[in-house]
Amino acid sequence: MSEQTPASGPITDGPADPEHDSTAAYGLDRSYVAALTRRIVSTSGETAAVTSPVGGTPLAHVPQSSAADVAEAFTRARRAQAAWAATPLDERAAALLRLHDLVLDRQEELIDLVVWESGKARKDAYLEVAHVALTARYYARTAHRHLDSRRVAGMFPVLTRAEVHRVPKGVVGIISPWNYPLTMALCDGLPALLAGNAVVAKPDAQVMLTALLGVQMLEEAGFPPEIWQVVAGPGPEVGGALVAEADYVAFTGSTATGRLIARQCADRLIGCSLELGGKNPMLVLRDADVHRAAEGAVRAVFSNAGQLCVSTERLFVADQVYDRFVDAFVSRTQAMTLGASHDWSLDMGSLISQAQLDTVTRHVEDAVAKGARVLTGGRHRPDLGPFVFEPTILEGVSADMECFGAETFGPVVSLYRFHSEDEAVERANDGFYGLNASVYTRDTTRGRSVARRIRCGTVNVNEAYGATFGSLAAPMGGMRESGLGRRQGAEGILRYTEAQSVATQRLVPIAPVLGMSEEANATVLTASLRLLNKLGRA
Ligand code: NAD
Numbered sequence: 001m002s003e004q005t006p007a008s009g010p011i012t013d014g015p016a017d018p019e020h021d022s023t024a025a026y027g028l029d030r031s032y033v034a035a036l037t038r039r040i041v042s043t044s045g046e047t048a049a050v051t052s053p054v055g056g057t058p059l060a061h062v063p064q065s066s067a068a069d070v071a072e073a074f075t076r077a078r079r080a081q082a083a084w085a086a087t088p089l090d091e092r093a094a095a096l097l098r099l100h101d102l103v104l105d106r107q108e109e110l111i112d113l114v115v116w117e118s119g120k121a122r123k124d125a126y127l128e129v130a131h132v133a134l135t136a137r138y139y140a141r142t143a144h145r146h147l148d149s150r151r152v153a154g155m156f157p158v159l160t161r162a163e164v165h166r167v168p169k170g171v172v173g174i175i176s177p178w179n180y181p182l183t184m185a186l187c188d189g190l191p192a193l194l195a196g197n198a199v200v201a202k203p204d205a206q207v208m209l210t211a212l213l214g215v216q217m218l219e220e221a222g223f224p225p226e227i228w229q230v231v232a233g234p235g236p237e238v239g240g241a242l243v244a245e246a247d248y249v250a251f252t253g254s255t256a257t258g259r260l261i262a263r264q265c266a267d268r269l270i271g272c273s274l275e276l277g278g279k280n281p282m283l284v285l286r287d288a289d290v291h292r293a294a295e296g297a298v299r300a301v302f303s304n305a306g307q308l309c310v311s312t313e314r315l316f317v318a319d320q321v322y323d324r325f326v327d328a329f330v331s332r333t334q335a336m337t338l339g340a341s342h343d344w345s346l347d348m349g350s351l352i353s354q355a356q357l358d359t360v361t362r363h364v365e366d367a368v369a370k371g372a373r374v375l376t377g378g379r380h381r382p383d384l385g386p387f388v389f390e391p392t393i394l395e396g397v398s399a400d401m402e403c404f405g406a407e408t409f410g411p412v413v414s415l416y417r418f419h420s421e422d423e424a425v426e427r428a429n430d431g432f433y434g435l436n437a438s439v440y441t442r443d444t445t446r447g448r449s450v451a452r453r454i455r456c457g458t459v460n461v462n463e464a465y466g467a468t469f470g471s472l473a474a475p476m477g478g479m480r481e482s483g484l485g486r487r488q489g490a491e492g493i494l495r496y497t498e499a500q501s502v503a504t505q506r507l508v509p510i511a512p513v514l515g516m517s518e519e520a521n522a523t524v525l526t527a528s529l530r531l532l533n534k535l536g537r538a
Contacts, residue, residue, distance in 0.1 A: 021049075022057040026116050033060045036212040040232045041065055041073040048232070050208055053119030053350045054340045056386045062208045065231035070200070070241035073229035077171045077198035080226035085168050085196035089143050092194050096140035099190075099221035100133045110213060112342065114181050117207045119340050119350030119387060124304045128182040131470070132214070135187045138472035139194050139493060146493045147195060153538050154503060156528070161504045166497040168196035169271075173246030175239050175261070177253045178352055179307040179409075181207030186214045188250040188273075191493035193223060200229045202242050206352060208232055246270065248496060252309075255433075255481050262484065273485030273495050276478055277407045278435030279313050281428035282464075283450065284325055285421065285441040286318035292462065293321075293440035294328035297413075300438060300464030302336065302348050302391045306411040307356065310436035310458065310465040313408055315415050316424045322417050326395075330376050333391050340385025351387040351410060360389050360410035363403040367414075372396045377411070405431050425453045434479030436465055455479050457486070 023030050042063035049058040065073070084092075103110060107129045114125040139146075147166045154160030172192040176184040181203070189199045203211035215228050231238055235257065243249050243264045249272040251261050258274040265272040282300055284293045300312035317325050336347040351357050357380060364378050377392030389411060397404050397414035404414065418424040428437060438460040441447040451459035457477045458468035468474055475486035485495055512521035 021060050022052075022055060023060055025057070026052060026055065026059055027112075028059065028116075033209065036209055036216060037062050039212050039215055040208075040230050041069045041076070042232065043069055043072075048205055050117060050206060052116045053352050053387050054116055054385060059116055060209060062205070062232055064233045065238055066233075067237070067241040070231050070238060071245060073200045073231050074171055074245040076226045077200050077229045080224050081168070081171060081196070081198035084193075084198060084224055084227050087196075089147060089194075092196070093140040093143040095218075095222040096136040096190060096194060099217060099223075100136040100140070102217050102221050103129050103132050103136075106217070110182060110210070113210045113213055114207075115342050115349070117210050118178065118181055118352050119385065120304050120307075120352075121346040121349035122342055122344050123346070124349065125182075128180050131180075131183040132186055132190075134470060134472050135183075135190050135488075138488075139191045142473075143194055146490055147497070152501075155510065157532075157537070159506050159508060160510075161506065163502050165500045165502065166195065166494070167500050169496050169498060170247035171198045171200055171245070172496055173242040173249045174199055174201040175235070175242065175249065175251045175253065176201065176203050176211070178204035178206040179304060179309070181210035182214055184252055185211035186218075188252065188487055188492075189228065192250070192496040193218075193227065195493055195496045197247075197496050198227050198229070200231060200242055200246065202231050202233070202235075202238050205232065205234065240264065244268070248272065250487075250495075251275070258483070271485075271495065273477070273487065274483045275309065275487060276435070276481065276483045277409070278309055278433045278456075278478065278482050279405060279407050279431055280310060280433075280436045280438075280456070280465075281314045281316060281454070282312040282438045283418075283421075283424050283428060283440065283454075284315070284317040284321060285424075285439065285443075285447070285450070286320040287442045288318070288321055288325070288440040289442060290321050290325045290328050293325060294332050296438065296440060296462070296464045297329050298332050298336070298347075298391075299466075301413040302333070302411050303464070305348050305351055305389070306360075306391075306413075307352065307409055308465070310469060312438065312464070313403070313413055314428070315413050316418050316427060317415065318421075318424070319417055319419050326375070326415065330393060333376050333393060336391055338381065338384055338388055338390065340388055348391055348411065349388075350385040351389055353387060356410060357387045357389060360408060360412060363401075363406075363408045363410070363412060364392055364394070367394055367397055367401045367403050370398070370401050372398075372401060372414075375415070407433070421450060425450060429453075429455045432481040435477075435482035436460070436468070438462075438464055457482065 044066045046064040047061035111125040149165045154162040185203045252275040255276040258276045340350040373395045375393040377390035381388040391411040434455045436458045437454045437456040439447045447461035460467045475489040475491040477486035
């Protein structure tokens with residue numbers, strides 16, 4: 001594996017922060033950071049450090065929100081929402097299109113901050129920018145298709161006119177994780193805004209600055225200043241207070257936290273979407289192009305250092321191509337460039353934190369102690385960055401090892417050989433997750449048919465994860481314990497609306513008329529129902 005030295009030196013000039021932080025050492029202007037953190041609703045007087053996994057020192061100290069601050073954020077959001085919902089849909093969509101251009105124009109600034117906060121490779125940070133742009137454009141261009149009121153068939157032709165309206169839920173609470181600081185913080189909220197809602201967001205504490213820069217860009221794109229409120233603090237307290245006030249919750253994070261949030265939402269009888277964890281399988285079928293599959297496997301397993309909900313952690317390879325595939329996969333992995341820096345040439349960046357490093361190390365050590373073989377990788381590399389861990393391929397993983405069924409959320413994959421496709425599908429469907437899968441084969445028809453048998457919310461044929469993730473018209477989310485509801489596509493925006501049906505009855509009531517008895521009315525109604533069925537009416 002080739003190496004990169006850790007980043008040093010500023011990305012822009014700025015005055016030093018004499019108090020707590022290495023803000024200036026990261027090339028961030030102190031007033032720039034202050035302008036971002038001012039957006040947090042906070043009167044508590046408390047702050048928490050956001051520490052960079054690249055340099056290992058605090059980027060900034062971020063104000064924290066109390067439960068009272070969360071309540072205040074909802075008051076402000078509710079005030080703003082009423083006016084926003086009355087704004088014409090075309091104006092709301094136009095703001096999204098301006099955001100599309102803005103994030104592309106200012107991608108360097110966004111990417112720099114994402115890299116400082118998360119330690120990821122620059123190319124992975126760029127994909128966040130691209131995903132925000134894709135999401136903004138898709139919903140702006142399809143706004144009318146999803147949100148316009150529409151006529152539906154009434155009970156009786158001519159006599160009953162029925163229409164369905166899409167009413168915003170009100171204020172949507174968004175709780176997001178740290179692994180994709182920009183896109184996870186923003187993308188669930190864009191359709192919520194378009195549908196006429198306001199948002200109160202609680203980004204993960206480790207990546208607050210990126211989330212705040214995204215919110216600043218929303219305002220620059222023309223969204224009303226108060227429409228997106230930000231609160232900060234520990235998940236159980238601040239997240240809990242947010243769920244207690246929201247009209248709907250969009251949560252992304254672990255299955256354990258998702259379960260807690262689902263219970264809280266059930267108590268309040270509000271809806272929620274839950275985008276949770278996975279233990280995602282990839283199948284390399286016997287007719288796969290092994291070099292294409294190996295290239296895809298590198299991206300499927302090691303993008304974002306494996307800290308990606310849809311990344312592959314279980315790789316099932318057909319007997320016939322196993323050895324050739326493994327050779328190609330291992331040698332591509334060994335050629336990867338690792339490090340923690342802003343360099344475009346990095347193939348894989350750092351893990352975000354000591355906690356992530358501990359989990360990854362524990363999973364690998366446990367597997368090795370119980371007899372798994374490390375084909376490549378397996379070591380922490382503090383010489384490249386505080387939390388850099390080598391891309392790791394394991395063979396001989398068995399059910400007694402922690403990494404067999406539990407999500408590692410790091411750059412570690414287990415290889416398994418299979419003999420028949422039925423067996424491969426059965427093993428892919430093992431466990432309780434069902435988020436994402438991929439299938440490699442030269443026969444794409446067969447690939448799609450295998451895909452349909454895998455119990456995952458998204459399946460990619462001859463691609464790692466990007467084909468489904470980047471196809472914004474296609475819903476994305478998990479089956480089984482990987483989630484509830486979907487982001488993207490029609491489902492991704494309709495979740496933020498209530499369907500309201502208005503039906504108008506004309507000429508005759510839905511009741512006996514002209515002194516008709518109930519029995520005679522039932523006879524007439526029965527004849528009408530038979531006729532409507534004959535006519536093919538829905
Ligand atoms: P996490 O559940 O610990 O935290 C996620 C968010 O929830 C954070 O903002 C956190 O502060 C908040 N939180 C924590 N406890 C809370 C509580 N009791 N009440 C309310 N909010 C609370 O998850 P994580 O470790 O930050 O993220 C990694 C997990 O997220 C992985 O399992 C990964 O697979 C999953 N993930 C899923 C998707 C998806 O689209 N399905 C995307 C990204 C990440």
